[in-house]
Amino acid sequence: MKTDISVPSLLFIFLLSGTSIFTADSISQGKVSPLKGEINTGLNEFGISLSQDGKILYYYSKRQNSNYSDLYKSVKNGDSWSKGVEIRELNSNFDDQSPYITGDEKEIIFSSNRDGSIEFQLASGRIGVSRDLYYSNFANGRWEKPMPLPPEVNTPEIEENPFLYGTFLLFTRYPFGKVAESDIYLSEFKNEAWTEAFALDKPINTEYAELAATVSRDGKYLYFSSNRPGGYGGLDIYKSEIKADGSFSSPVNLGPVVNSKGDEAFFLEAPDGKNAYFCRLANEGGNYDIYEFSAANEWESLKKNKKISLESIHFRTASYEIEDVSFPILDRLVDFLKENPNIKLKIIGHTDLHGDPKDNLELSRQRASAVREYLQKKGISESRLSTDGKGSQEPIYPEKNPETDGKNRRTEFQILD
Template identity: 30%
Template sequence: MRYHLILFFVFQLLVQASSAFGQSYTTRTTLSPKLQKQFEKVRAQVDAKAFTEAKTGLNKILQEDPNFIDGIIWLANIHYDEQDYPQAIKSYQAALQLGPDYQPRLYYQLALAQMRADDFAGSIPTWNQFLQREKKNPELIQRAQRNRADAVFAAEAIKNPLPFQPEKLPPSINSPEHAEFLPSLSADGQTMVFSRLVQGQEDFFVSKKKEGIWQTAEPLVELNTPFNEAGHCLSPDGKTLYYTGCNQAKSLGGCDIYVSYYRDSSWTAPANLGAPINSGAWESLPSISAAGRAMIFASDRAGGVGGRDLWLSRQLPDGKWSAPRNLGAKVNTKGDEQAPFLHPDGATLYFMSNGHPGMGGFDLYLTRLDSAGNWSVPQNLGYPINTRANEGALAVSLDGSRAWFSTDMEDTRNAEGIKLGRSDIYSFILPEINRPKMVTFARGKVFDLQTQTPLAAEVEVLELASRKVFYKAKVAEDGTFLVCLPLGQNYALNASFPGYTFYSANFALAEVRSADQAYELSAGLQALPQTSDLVANKDQAPVVLRNVFFETASAALRQESGPELDHLADLLNQNPNLRIQINGHTDNVGTDADNLRLSEQRAKAVYTYLVGKGIAAERLAYKGFGETQPIADNNTEEGRKVNRRTEFVVL
């Protein structure tokens, strides 16, 4: 039985002496001796959690004395704790009708019951009644004010419901006997890691999607321990797992953040991230940015706004993490904020909170990062996504159309009829108003073009307009990589490895409005020749410079070409014996002579740029081929775009 039954009983003893005279109700002290004896038996039944017998006993007493206000209150409390809110409301109202000022805190309990019964509008005047009467307990007043704000929000929200059709994930993920929660997915949506509560212990489970069907989840045996593992975040490529480990050996606090990597078909031994991310306090529920260089997590460390706050740490050039910074009072409240999910767009943060106005309990919110680096006022995701149940741990697909979350919305009860509150994982179509910017991804493999051996190359992605580094990392030992690319920008990708030519790709996403296309890249690198022969190597295939751009029908280089040509200059500086020829090509639009002239002028423009960067002219040659060497169909615009290219070959 919850504590408020005992608290109500104690409080009644204090007020009964002053309210025993001039009243229209009976209290425990004015009850007949016979009924007092029966009431003591009821009290013992409540202590023994024999609620059915206690209700029967109270109803017998109230049949003999309908004005026994303490009995009505006790009956209301039992109904409330059994989550029979309509009956609880009826009993609380009956008690208040008998004695409006007998126990002012009954208004608080009645308002809670009304909210639990989804009568948010009806609870608002009840909260007002309580706040008019309660003057001594500032903590209780603050809770009532917050609950009233929730009621005001919820009353309006249910008038304007959002489209919401949650679909419970299949039994391969949701088990009938356990709670599942905290879903985290790879960028391609084919891998899900979640937590399952088994015999009071939180463990990791993973499910793979095959032909559109989630397979039976298996435990992550490499990471599960006799302690709790949960609060996790899977990197976009599915190969790094940041998670919360509690009561682990050599931990800094009760719960710390750890990291593990998927290598050679298994997960590595977890490593504690250490200070400054972890401290002597509670750290949990990390969310890593798509580029892996920022982490938002929950902590109750000193210096926060409320209980559990959201904090941000950035990865420094040396691989260490910066001192965490609180997200501030606009996002964090006096309550608890946790379970952050930073969408791969890098600007939309979803989280759960019980401190912002909502439907009650933990609701889901989003806040957006503006161009000045400030977070917006959090936006409740709305009803019926949020309900009076606890919603939490949202994950959102790259294109923003679908979300996954855990909730205890299902009315699962035990043999005694008590709601179990066991959560399951659901997915749903995210309403437009709650969607992030759309994101696609590029996935590829870097390898030796001749031997097909994987290369653990460095992959760098630039935002072409600003030349800002968007992503930079060394790829996995198997040469694979995955980069998330928010729409609305043009990007240049470069993959390089010492002793090899580089690979470049261009993603023109500034005007794209759909993220239904992912990019699959085969990044073959050519080993550089070990001699300085002046004879062209016939085995060397041309390296296309996909991020070299010219003005239309002109040999004038556009400024976005700078980063790609600087990479080429760096390659030449790092390999002083290397000689190259720059080749220019056009499509078939125009005359042969004009195209030949334009292609040579464009090749010469690249030659001139490199000479300007200090590359000796004798190491360079250039040649135009016009439209004579197409590599795609000139009958389509896409094909003609591919044929208009600049490339180099090793001499």
């Protein structure tokens, strides 16, 4: 099959430059609501995937008078979503679930127990059928016949919830009938073939259920659902940073705005940089609906805390040229300042502990000035902005290593009285 991106290593694909806007502050101050329109019904809407432009949602649902689930899609018109349309070319007479659609809607991976899926013998002696992952390509105006992925991915166990990031496929696997034992697996499409799938290590997979993994649009965070202790209800959505060495930070619960006493899964960041979508089962015995999360502008915390420190404003190495990946977060600062015209801001540059202290001091001042100039070009008056540079004089951590270097090499923003 084709893939959107061809890269040589898992580490590289997970460390694409960028900044996720879904910070602790923007999540805790955000808002959640069911999607507007006709997309949600009195039955399940679950297992979502989003087109690249953010205007089409793919999902699965079990409609009335049907014993099986089918694949659907809904279109966004303004702020409202249309009634779901069944994708008949892909659906079978059995369960078709958890679609992943590529951004251009030319390829799809989904889970199904249709004819041709792996069979196995149950303890009772009866024959069971697993749900396997299937792939289809959109060509000549229609979806081609779905084909199962190879044994490196599909097994007699259940495979579902696929999410393709570049050449890497994340999915959920668990023994037949034992969703409580689900884990997140990964396989790479390499040399025109899928590699043997393996379960992610701790702290992602535990003895509890972990499922429905997705990756943030900047490639720096893994979202997934788990019922591990410490949550707010059943399945909660967690976020884990993908570190420079390819390992994962300890997962953090997204908190009570996103998570509830019910179940939540499938956290998808929207391309507008302001919203995300997820599925929620609000009440036991009820059905999943699709919800929208609207992030708060993280700069609002400046009002409360007087000061905010960001390691996500990136500059080229040994330079004060701002990298493009920093522009979205600075643009949100511009919006904040325009909405609060009486605020005056001080921009303070910091470096890590490497290099000559005098050079670091000058570089930090130049970087602060570069940020000020960017804000001015976006319409913020020079009279509202001042700068300073501390070089390597005020490190957060008095040590040198890749992790602490990134935190010391930061830009601070402070409201002036």
